[in-house]
Amino acid sequence: MELPREVVIGDGTLPEIGELYSRLGLGSPALVVTGHRTYGIAGKEVGTYVSEQGIEVYYVKADRPTLSEVRRVELLARTWGAKAIIGVGGGSKIDVAKLAASYLEIPMISVPTTASHDGISSPFASIKGLSRPYSARAKTPTAVLVDMDVIVDSPPRLVASGCGDVIAKFTAVRDWRLAHERNGEYYGEYAASLALMSARLVVRNADKIGAGSREGLRVLMEALISCGVAMSIAGSSRPCSGSEHLFSHALDVIRPGGALHGEQCGVGTIMMAKLHGLSWRRIRSVLTTVGTPVDADGISATPEQVVRALVMAPSIRPERYTILSEAHLSERKALELARSTRVLG
Numbered sequence: 001m002e003l004p005r006e007v008v009i010g011d012g013t014l015p016e017i018g019e020l021y022s023r024l025g026l027g028s029p030a031l032v033v034t035g036h037r038t039y040g041i042a043g044k045e046v047g048t049y050v051s052e053q054g055i056e057v058y059y060v061k062a063d064r065p066t067l068s069e070v071r072r073v074e075l076l077a078r079t080w081g082a083k084a085i086i087g088v089g090g091g092s093k094i095d096v097a098k099l100a101a102s103y104l105e106i107p108m109i110s111v112p113t114t115a116s117h118d119g120i121s122s123p124f125a126s127i128k129g130l131s132r133p134y135s136a137r138a139k140t141p142t143a144v145l146v147d148m149d150v151i152v153d154s155p156p157r158l159v160a161s162g163c164g165d166v167i168a169k170f171t172a173v174r175d176w177r178l179a180h181e182r183n184g185e186y187y188g189e190y191a192a193s194l195a196l197m198s199a200r201l202v203v204r205n206a207d208k209i210g211a212g213s214r215e216g217l218r219v220l221m222e223a224l225i226s227c228g229v230a231m232s233i234a235g236s237s238r239p240c241s242g243s244e245h246l247f248s249h250a251l252d253v254i255r256p257g258g259a260l261h262g263e264q265c266g267v268g269t270i271m272m273a274k275l276h277g278l279s280w281r282r283i284r285s286v287l288t289t290v291g292t293p294v295d296a297d298g299i300s301a302t303p304e305q306v307v308r309a310l311v312m313a314p315s316i317r318p319e320r321y322t323i324l325s326e327a328h329l330s331e332r333k334a335l336e337l338a339r340s341t342r343v344l345g
């Protein structure tokens with residue numbers, strides 16, 4: 001298992017990136033992969049602190065998280081002879097940086113500017129244009145640096161989405177255990193507990209997170225990082241991604257770019273919780289408290305799209321056994337499930 005060597009999280013930690021980079025001995029030049037907006041929020045500053053350590057720094061502003069964008073970053077990094085990549089931005093910039101660094105087999109430091117999903121520290125990247133609609137395997141970030149001063153200013157919708165991605169672990173872990181019971185698939189108690197603990201912490205701090213308090217956001221950030229570590233320990237995305245993620249991936253296939261990853265996973269979790277016999281009402285209530293959508297309207301999906309996504313979900317990743325593998329949802333049953341959990345009115 002490959003874990004991050006250092007995780008730095010705190011208030012006003014951004015200037016520590018220079019020393020962190022030097023301490024890790026990553027070499028010169030460094031390539032900062034950031035976004036057009038996040039360059040101004042933290043990307044430029046990160047590059048400045050690293051260059052103060054005598055490291056030459058190049059910048060790339062990445063667009064959408066597509067394979068062609070990953071290839072462009074990879075080519076520029078090769079041209080400049082980059083020894084390491086620092087990804088600075090929301091989920092998608094981190095994912096582009098992470099996959100490019102994996103292709104180049106160089107270290108990557110993750111500097112998230114939002115708490116929108118669990119890819120911050122995980123060995124997976126969500127990139128469009130790959131052969132499958134779910135995350136690709138990548139290298140675990142060598143280090144993660146989080147400045148809470150930056151995170152508290154991130155848009156509430158992204159925070160809510162991050163909560164949806166963490167709450168999803170309740171059903172993801174159930175699916176993993178089911179696969180173990182039915183098919184003898186490897187199940188790691190430690191990784192599963194870590195993912196579940198993260199979800200429970202978000203539940204316990206839902207009020208604080210919903211209110212956007214610094215304390216609440218820090219819990220969420222630590223939960224997201226722990227989920228990434230759980231995936232590294234498990235050696236797969238199993239502890240963090242189950243039937244609720246398959247629903248989200250299916251929606252992305254049917255209707256790309258309709259809502260945020262964590263928002264769709266949150267709605268998926270409500271429905272999968274019912275199939276698992278968990279309290280879907282409790283999950284729905286926590287999602288409402290943190291401000292994550294709980295129905296089809298909230299994720300801009302039509303009733304037809306929700307039903308189609310539910311029916312399609314198990315075929316997205318046939319080798320991944322989940323509750324959907326035995327629920328055999330017909331269109332009628334899918335509609336019933338969505339209605340009974342108030343995802344459809």
Ligand SMILES: [Zn+2]
Binds near residue numbers: 118240241261
């Ligand atoms: Zn996720």
